[in-house]
Amino acid sequence: MMRKEIMLINAVERIALDTIEMVVENPYISQTATPGQFLHVSVEGYTLRRPISIADINSENNTITILFKIVGAGTAKLATLSPGMSFDVLGPSGNGFQIEGNQKSTILLIGGGIGVPPLYYLGKKLAEKNTEIISILGFQTEVNxxxxxxxxxxxxxxxxxxxxxxxxxxxxTDIIEKAGDFDSYYSCGPLPMLKAITAKLKDKPGMISLEERMGCGVGACMACVIPTDEKGGYKKICSDGPVFHVQEVSL
Structure with missing residues (x-):
């Protein structure tokens, strides 16, 4: 169940160009969040929250790892926070990846840029089921x-x-053939990448996580809708997603 929570910052590190890894502590979210869910983060001085994916969870230490890219004034301010400080979030938000039934299968993870983080926690949970994992991670250049x-x-x-x-x-998409055989795939990244992947893997079962600017983050404002394959139908990325089966939505 999503609720408003205070996140205590334990560590902050710049891990790539304009990319920040932040480890925060919260007992409730660390025990309830699932792979693919996100936190809707409040930044002081800004009205709209920022959706940030969960990259990892340590339930023993009650910590959650989030990664975000500095792309504007809001995320730049968030990056200035230091250990011991705190901020509030709505979370865990959205619907995550379905991971049941993947035992004794081979899964392909395909991430692009800041779409990579949520796939890491997913991969860890799949590995606990002895699933064979192959990953393809795309970036613009070496410093990213x-x-x-x-x-x-x-x-x-x-x-x-x-x-x-x-x-x-x-x-x-140029590397998928090198990955060899796999049973299904999970992907997160920018929309052009997801379009190319779903077109190339149209005969494979898969799930995709959509990156999108959000307003309310709870499905009330209709700012993040996406068409479905049903005529005239739409789904809300923040509340129905951000993860969808590839057959659910029309990219």
Whole structure:
């Protein structure tokens, strides 16, 4: 159940260009959040909250790891907060990935940029089920790359950069054949990437997590709707998603 909670900051680190990793503490969210859910973060001085995906959880320490990219004044201010300070969130928000029934299967994780973080916590939970995991992580250039070592501990991991300055050159869709056989996939990233992936893997079952600007974050303002395959139908990314089966929505 989503509710308003105070997050105590334990650690803050810049892990790539304009990319901040923040470890926060909260007993309720650390015990209830599932892979793919997000926190709707309040930044002092700004009316609208920022949706930030959950990258990891340590339920023993009651900590949650979030990653965000500095893209404007709000996230820049959030990045200035230091350990011992706090902020409030609405969470855990949205519907996450379904992970039941993946035992003895091979799963492909495909992430792009700031869409990579939620796939890490998902990968950890899948690994607990002895699922074989293959990851393809895409970034613009070498200075944007993060979490390669973490994903590599889960299984075979491919890094792709647009300009070829690190890992493979190209886009995540260029590497899918190298990944070999897999049963289903999970993906999170910018909309053009998701469109390309779902088109390429149209015969594979999968789930996608959509990145979207949000207003209320609870499904009331209709600011983050997406068309469904049903005629005239729409779903709200903040409350119906952000994770959907590929057949649910029309990209």
């Amino acid at each position: 790359v993060f979490y390669e070592e973490k994903f590599s501990k889960l299984g075979k991991t491919y890094i792709v950069t647009n300009d070829g300055t690190y890992g493979e050159e190209g886009f995540v």
